[in-house]
Amino acid sequence: AEARKIRFGVGLKALNATVINCVIGEALGYNAQEGFSLDVQALGTNANVQVATDRGSVAIGVGVPSTALPLLAKGEWGGAKMFYQYTYPYKWDIAVPPGSALKSYTDLKGKKIGVSDFGATEYPVTKNVLKALGLDPDKDVSWVAVGNGTPAGVALQRGVIDALAYFDTGFGQIEAAGIELSYLPRPTTIPMVGGQFLMAMPATFEKDRDLLIGFGRSVCKASQFLLANPAAGAKAFLKLYPETAPRGASEDEAVKAVLQSISRRIKLYAPPYANTKMGAINEQEFRTEAAMNGLDLKDYAALYTNELIDKINNFDAVKVKAEAAAYKG
Amino acid sequence: MLMMDVDNAPRRATAAPDGVLIAIDQLSKTYVSASGAAVHALSRISLDIKPGEFVCVVGPSGCGKSTLLRLLAGLDGYSDGRLLLDGEKVEGPSRKVGVVFQAANLLPWMTVRDNVGLPLRVGGKHAPAGDRIDRLLAVTGLADFGDKYPYELSGGMQQRAGICRALARDPEILLMDEPFGALDALTRERLNLELQRIWQENRKTILLITHSISEAIFLADRVIVMSARPGRILADLHVPIPRPRTFDDIVLHPDYARLAKEVRGLLNAQEHGHD
Amino acid sequence: MLMMDVDNAPRRATAAPDGVLIAIDQLSKTYVSASGAAVHALSRISLDIKPGEFVCVVGPSGCGKSTLLRLLAGLDGYSDGRLLLDGEKVEGPSRKVGVVFQAANLLPWMTVRDNVGLPLRVGGKHAPAGDRIDRLLAVTGLADFGDKYPYELSGGMQQRAGICRALARDPEILLMDEPFGALDALTRERLNLELQRIWQENRKTILLITHSISEAIFLADRVIVMSARPGRILADLHVPIPRPRTFDDIVLHPDYARLAKEVRGLLNAQEHGHD
Amino acid sequence: MTDLANVAVSAMSQKPASPRRRVSLGSPIAWIGLAVLILSWIAAVNLLNIPSYILPKPEAVVRALWSGLAVSPASPLGYYLPLWSTLSNAAVGCAIGVGLGLVIGSLMAEVEAIERLVMPYAFALQSLPKVAIAPLIVIWFGFGDGSKIAISALLSFFPVLINSFTGLRAVEPERIDLMRSLSASRLETYRIVKLPNAAPFIFAGLDMAVVYALLGAIVAEFLGAQRGMGVVITQAQAVSDVAGVFAALIILGVLGIVLHGIVRWCEAKVVHWGANRKK
């Protein structure tokens, strides 16, 4: 029988390797094992995914607290529940040009820091980190919006900014362009926010619980696979989406390019917390983010559930890792 | 350009005086120029035209002849007075009226034939024209030029096409603003004869503006002489010469010289006031 | 619209025949119409005009008069033949030539005065005009209309402004395409007299196209009669009537009737071929 | 006949009104339209149940507007500083774009070789999404106002180019003949005949250009900026403050109308013969 097509909405402008662990289950046969096949929809923004999920345009969507928490605070949360965390914090860093005199976050006093734009999450998050370090993020440093991708790297190179506060895949893009960066060591206290989740409407939980478990499991397996052998994961991804490779690149070059953009992201597939199963959601992340944004929220239960995590993790991770090591494409 | 005052009285309230087709009563027209100054183009003109009459208007340049014609055609609003056409207040263009403008005014995107046939394609249902268009083109010497575009015609040919267009619909009332000005003497005479023939055949009412005193006397039942701006009517002369007239005969008619001299005298007097 | 064949021979190579200002030699002009058919507008015209001559051209509508004038003015290329102005091949408009077009062609964004003064503001340095513009406006009866915009003028007034414009620069050669067509008889006569005065005062060379045989004879040293399309020269008649002429005198001159009859006869013959 | 006469009369009465028409903006019918718009907005939110994170409640938007307008002009919370920043970039960009569009459009209209040379590239350039060439623009014009001005100029350039080119080419040949017969130079013919003749169409291009300049400045701000209405929108979006986004959009919309009004006002001053010419 034809595997049923499941629409999965992501907040990307166009599909790329950022969501690799959500999609390569298709190439690796994990989705088939769970009896479905995936139709990935790049919906542009997380807000759009929220809309599409609420309206049932997609069965499963990517949820992020930065979209969800304000809605919850305003009492406009549409009822979707997050059931699996496929990327964990912390994905932000501060980079400086190689050989810069800046060696730590506290050296940033009086410097110009670049962010992609003032609506992007790295801005409030980095401010928060600096505050925790005793700097006044509004007075001690100045902020410059330098845009997405290469221009941000160029801004750093040209000295328009002294440091670039950015995110994992953004850094990957800049490095892939051939701009060298060196990273300031992360301080010990970083706000554990910015996770990414899978979510679905309550109706799906009722009617299609097995689908959610199956999809979660597929993502979980793929994450394990990528953690074990990123290059194999990239190959699988390119098999599904050959057009995402650089134009005219050989297979090796293509794999390298994909890896460059997501190598920092893959590390975030595993939970940074002790004794936590893959995908388990930590409510503290929501609390931290709500506090950061000055949202007064008491009850987060409407937002998420961990009830599927056990079933999702019910597979032989060792076997998956072995498969990854042996993967030829 | 003041608005004419549109009252809501029923249309037939002002019945046509017996046998009058166009009733002009104390008609005035004042333009407001760009600088805000008022230009009195027509001043209290009164004139009645009977059905089937052929009226020619002469007067110095700028005296308001074209203005009068535009008012009759319903193209402009008048400032004061009354203007009735067939007993109805003129409030806009009427299907009964055909107009030849002072400039040929052909549409450049249509062939000459299409330009001439235009009146038969717009403004409601019309009797089928048959070979009317072709006959008009032939009479005006444009037979070979039906499929040409206006820019391919000489100035005089364009003017002739404009005349054909006005005659295409065979309107009850024909208003013509110096239709033959750009034509050579012979074409002009031929068209004068043709116009007389058309008029005699089906007795249209024609008001024709011209600068040629001889043309006016040749064609008209009545010659209206207008004064310099603001235009007033100086004289309304009856032309008692029998029809059909020919150019060779008319100069011999005793009234011709008298009328020509009178018109010329009136205009001359104007001329001196004007200088 | 064929291109004239521009050779690279030095400019003065073809010296002007003694005392000839405009030398027209076997000049032809063929238009290619939109449908691709060729229209022979002028066919092998030859004509010499001496400095200071006043030449009038008459001919049936569409015979190529305006075409000839455009070629002389350097506005169009000719298809065949030679055309010399003051010994130089005509390859484009010359500063020596002023043109009155068949249509008044005023610029709507300028006042009448600015329109008339235009030739003094473009095309290189000019002698200061002094009150020339005002005098021209006065002579043409437009004194009160200098500050009006063209749309505020009547058709005849626009044409008069166009004449003023052509006279503004006081050019050596004046080419006039039916300048007085839209004017009433009296204005026309006054402007004819004025033109004769200007011409007598400073002996310009004038080529004037007209449909009026009497105007042609009144003004011209030579009357050129053209045939119907393709335009050829039928007759080149000398007018031996002494100057200054007046309208009252000229009709009494024995040559007047003879010339008028001859021109009329030539045109009449044309007319019949044409029908 | 009655109908016809009425149409004719109304057609007559249309003309004298026209000089006034172009400058007036606060016409009652536009306000009625606004009322209908707001009512259907309220109805949409309440009856169609469009969630407020897509279409916020009018009162929330009014509140957001108020919070940005009812402050001191120097307040960082107000719309005035970002508006000033966006508008000044847009104004400079518009001036450059309109100037270039007029100059290049004129050169293209005058010299065929330039048309052949430039026209394809103008179209190629305009077909490129600004977002995709942003890195290049940023590299060339810097991270500051330079690139905002550049994108503004790029967007406002095109309609002026096309409309001035078209308008300048559409001159009646008789008028060109007149100037040629006067041995006028190209520049004189251009200045005295072609430019006034093309004016209504250049103004139509300008009308589009001012709006596109504003849009260009905003789009450039989306690609990274320190201040401006684009930043206001980005920041509001970041915290899902849809009412805030709408408030900013309303300000931009009103700005568009005001800019249009300014262009029409200028046009009425310059093209004085167009409004009431008759012959």
Add this chain to the structure above:
Amino acid sequence: MTDLANVAVSAMSQKPASPRRRVSLGSPIAWIGLAVLILSWIAAVNLLNIPSYILPKPEAVVRALWSGLAVSPASPLGYYLPLWSTLSNAAVGCAIGVGLGLVIGSLMAEVEAIERLVMPYAFALQSLPKVAIAPLIVIWFGFGDGSKIAISALLSFFPVLINSFTGLRAVEPERIDLMRSLSASRLETYRIVKLPNAAPFIFAGLDMAVVYALLGAIVAEFLGAQRGMGVVITQAQAVSDVAGVFAALIILGVLGIVLHGIVRWCEAKVVHWGANRKK
């Protein structure tokens, strides 16, 4: 004098050439321009040392182009599928935008009340950054082709609206008088006089509209899409494949030129009297 005569002669020779000009695209001068462009590109990369993440090497771009063009039309690697997707959305959007622009522009030109009602909103609407109103568009037109078509239509609508409005208003009053004297209906006057008269300006609007429709489809794809040239660009950017971005941009640029050529070709067919009218 010699100079002047030359200018005049060249001015004369300009006219007969004009009917040809409008359709020809492969003029030698444009190709020379292209050669200069490519040479300066090569020079820039090699001499000015512009890093390849800003301006890639021409050979890399050629390779990228080749990889997308020298494949089967159905290949997921090829440009053909995304091109088809983008173009079909742009075409539908353009048809809707141009149609609406023409109809509303005509209504505005004919009925002053409609002008007063619609004009401010048209300007307000165009002043809104599409990115900011995308959520609304997505809600109304869905996540699929619907919203791409809508944005395409929105962008192509504006220049047609403004230019058809301006062109239709710019009819010589004498021609209107002629139609009035014939008791022609409004529709007849519109069809027979106003529309042909405005045609050159409507085509100028159309010329912009096709480019904006293309741009609109791409911009919409940047807001989230499964396929299309916008997706190709976004994906190339994600892996910092600057050569790939350039290859896509070149395709879009060529497309812009081709679309312009098509519009000019249609114009030459329709406005046949414009090319060689003389009186």
